[in-house]
Amino acid sequence: MKTNKKNFNFILGIxxxxxxxxxxxxxxxxxxxxxxxxxxxxxxxxxxxxxPFGCDNFGREILSRVIQGSFSTFCIALGTVFIGTFFGIxxxxxxxxxxxxxxxxxxxxxxxxxxxxxxxxALLFISLLGPGTYQVVIALGIAFIPSFARIVRxxxxxxxxxxxxxxxxxxxxxxxxxxxxxxxxxxxxxxxxSVLIGFNNAxxxxxxxxxxxxxxxxxxxSLGRMLSEAQGFLFKAPNYALFPGLAIILxxxxxxxxxxxxxx
Amino acid sequence: MNEILTVNDLKVQFNSRVGGLFGHTxxxxxxxxxxxxxxxxxxxxxxxESGSGKSTIAKAVxxxxxxxxxxxxxxxxxxxxxxxxxxxxxxxxxxxxSLLEEALYLSGEKDKDKRHDKxxxxxxxxxxxxxxxxxxxxxxxxxxxxxxxxxxxxxxxxRLLIADxxxxxxxxxxxxxxxxxxxxxxxxxxxxxxxxxxxLRVVYNFCDRLIILKSGIIVEEGVPAQVYSNPKADYxxxxxxxx
Ligand SMILES: Nc1ncnc2c1ncn2[C@@H]1O[C@H](COP(=O)(O)OP(=O)(O)O)[C@@H](O)[C@H]1O
Ligand SMILES: [Mg+2]
Numbered sequence: 001m002k003t004n005k006k007n008f009n010f011i012l013g014i015x016x017x018x019x020x021x022x023x024x025x026x027x028x029x030x031x032x033x034x035x036x037x038x039x040x041x042x043x044x045x046x047x048x049x050x051x052p053f054g055c056d057n058f059g060r061e062i063l064s065r066v067i068q069g070s071f072s073t074f075c076i077a078l079g080t081v082f083i084g085t086f087f088g089i090x091x092x093x094x095x096x097x098x099x100x101x102x103x104x105x106x107x108x109x110x111x112x113x114x115x116x117x118x119x120x121x122a123l124l125f126i127s128l129l130g131p132g133t134y135q136v137v138i139a140l141g142i143a144f145i146p147s148f149a150r151i152v153r154x155x156x157x158x159x160x161x162x163x164x165x166x167x168x169x170x171x172x173x174x175x176x177x178x179x180x181x182x183x184x185x186x187x188x189x190x191x192x193x194s195v196l197i198g199f200n201n202a203x204x205x206x207x208x209x210x211x212x213x214x215x216x217x218x219x220x221x222s223l224g225r226m227l228s229e230a231q232g233f234l235f236k237a238p239n240y241a242l243f244p245g246l247a248i249i250l251x252x253x254x255x256x257x258x259x260x261x262x263x264x
Numbered sequence: 265m266n267e268i269l270t271v272n273d274l275k276v277q278f279n280s281r282v283g284g285l286f287g288h289t290x291x292x293x294x295x296x297x298x299x300x301x302x303x304x305x306x307x308x309x310x311x312x313e314s315g316s317g318k319s320t321i322a323k324a325v326x327x328x329x330x331x332x333x334x335x336x337x338x339x340x341x342x343x344x345x346x347x348x349x350x351x352x353x354x355x356x357x358x359x360x361x362s363l364l365e366e367a368l369y370l371s372g373e374k375d376k377d378k379r380h381d382k383x384x385x386x387x388x389x390x391x392x393x394x395x396x397x398x399x400x401x402x403x404x405x406x407x408x409x410x411x412x413x414x415x416x417x418x419x420x421x422x423r424l425l426i427a428d429x430x431x432x433x434x435x436x437x438x439x440x441x442x443x444x445x446x447x448x449x450x451x452x453x454x455x456x457x458x459x460x461x462x463x464l465r466v467v468y469n470f471c472d473r474l475i476i477l478k479s480g481i482i483v484e485e486g487v488p489a490q491v492y493s494n495p496k497a498d499y500x501x502x503x504x505x506x507x
Contacts, residue, residue: 162352162353163347163348163349163352163353164352164353164354164355164356166328166345166347166353167345167347167353167416168355168366168370169328170326170328170344170345171366171367171370171371171416171419171420172370172371173370181366182355185355185357185358186355186356186357188357
């Protein structure tokens with residue numbers, strides 16, 4: 001890709017993410033109505049100056065709920081990617097660096113898990129853990145480990161036979177030191193890219209799970225939940241689905257553009 | 265003069281599997297019984313075409329590949345290596361300064377300030393400037409990178425330096441500069457050098473003695489002038505005629 005286009009993607013991506021972060025944090029500072037506060041007189045109130053995004057079927061403030069929902073979705077995605085990356089790095093580094101039988105076994109398990117779509121896998125974990133916000137983070141996090149492990153393993157495999165590693169070995173560096181201090185920094189560029197893509201997948205996966213009613217539990221909002229609740233009122237109150245949908249799109253677009261701009 | 269390294273009947277073979285599940289193992293003999301020695305303060309040239317087993321000798325001496333035969337290094341003597349490809353032997357994500365400081369740390373210098381001072385001293389020793397400490401390997405030229413590699417190799421205080429084709433990837437003018445640096449360092453630090461090359465021209469003025477390797481066997485040994493004027497092996501004649 002041309003550098004110009006990459007720069008453009010980078011700036012636009014960063015811009016969208018900064019906008020979303022400001023939106024969420026300003027929204028939490030400003031004295032808006034509580035996201036869960038019900039007011040029957042405001043049922044399906046259309047967007048106005050006082051209620052910029054309008055109100056939902058319970059007369060709850062959609063702006064507050066989109067802000068609160070974006071925040072939950074963001075945090076869930078962050079937690080998910082953190083779990084996936086953390087354990088992915090450990091597993092990938094050990095298997096890629098040492099190879100051998102442990103590698104064979106772990107990677108076959110990895111491949112078996114990887115063969116399932118991560119959302120299906122997460123559903124499986126949810127059926128064991130029960131629904132709820134933390135359960136979703138754990139389930140999605142575990143489901144994300146194999147893809148990160150695979151990427152990190154590939155990078156360690158590539159690096160472990162390079163002369164700079166032999167050089168460090170000759171100087172007496174321990175295996176742990178070689179893995180953490182010498183090889184890991186060289187995998188960060190590739191890792192950053194997959195973290196951003198993983199973040200996108202996590203946002204979408206959280207939205208799907210909440211849409212299915214097994215993520216964030218009512219009355220708390222999440223973007224997926226709101227979409228699911230808005231389903232019945234698409235014609236009556238299109239703003240109800242529009243704004244949470246827009247928030248998801250912006251989040252995914254922002255991180256997608258950013259990861260594009262980091263691609264080789 | 266004392267021998268610093270003695271190699272006796274060194275053999276190395278690599279096993280690799282061909283075919284999948286029902287395949288078999290093929291054994292490839294890379295070194296077929298090599299004997300030589302290096303004396304204190306001597307530069308020994310090791311010449312042979314690509315694939316003849318030169319790098320494998322270096323790796324065996326440093327215990328990086330399994331071998332049979334005897335490799336004896338005098339007690340307490342350390343050997344360092346300069347690798348063939350100066351691009352791959354420097355960690356691309358670390359600045360030259362931290363590469364040198366890491367080498368110092370691994371060689372037992374636990375004091376951070378002293379590491380910094382010694383890194384600066386070393387970068388000057390190999391003919392670079394202080395500002396180069398702040399560069400990434402990717403920002404240096406091939407010759408500068410090789411100087412950094414030499415600095416890294418000197419840090420543990422080796423008595424034997426194994427230089428595996430240290431100038432093969434460089435332009436002719438830069439080659440001469442690096443060879444001069446190596447020669448100076450050899451004098452200053454009293455090093456012995458095993459100098460590996462596939463090019464007889466490079467070795468001629470540089471080495472005290474040379475051995476010529478063909479397919480894992482030493483076919484010729486002697487001082488350069490004698491080898492050049494009166495080669496014994498047909499293979500050496502072949503090499504000389506191609507210059
Ligand atoms: N790890 C290895 N596994 C299998 N074969 C190897 C390995 N390392 C080197 N060889 C083989 O040994 C031979 C000699 O290699 P090398 O010592 O690198 O030659 P040179 O440095 O003289 O070019 C080559 O044929 C090479 O393919
Ligand atoms: Mg070689």
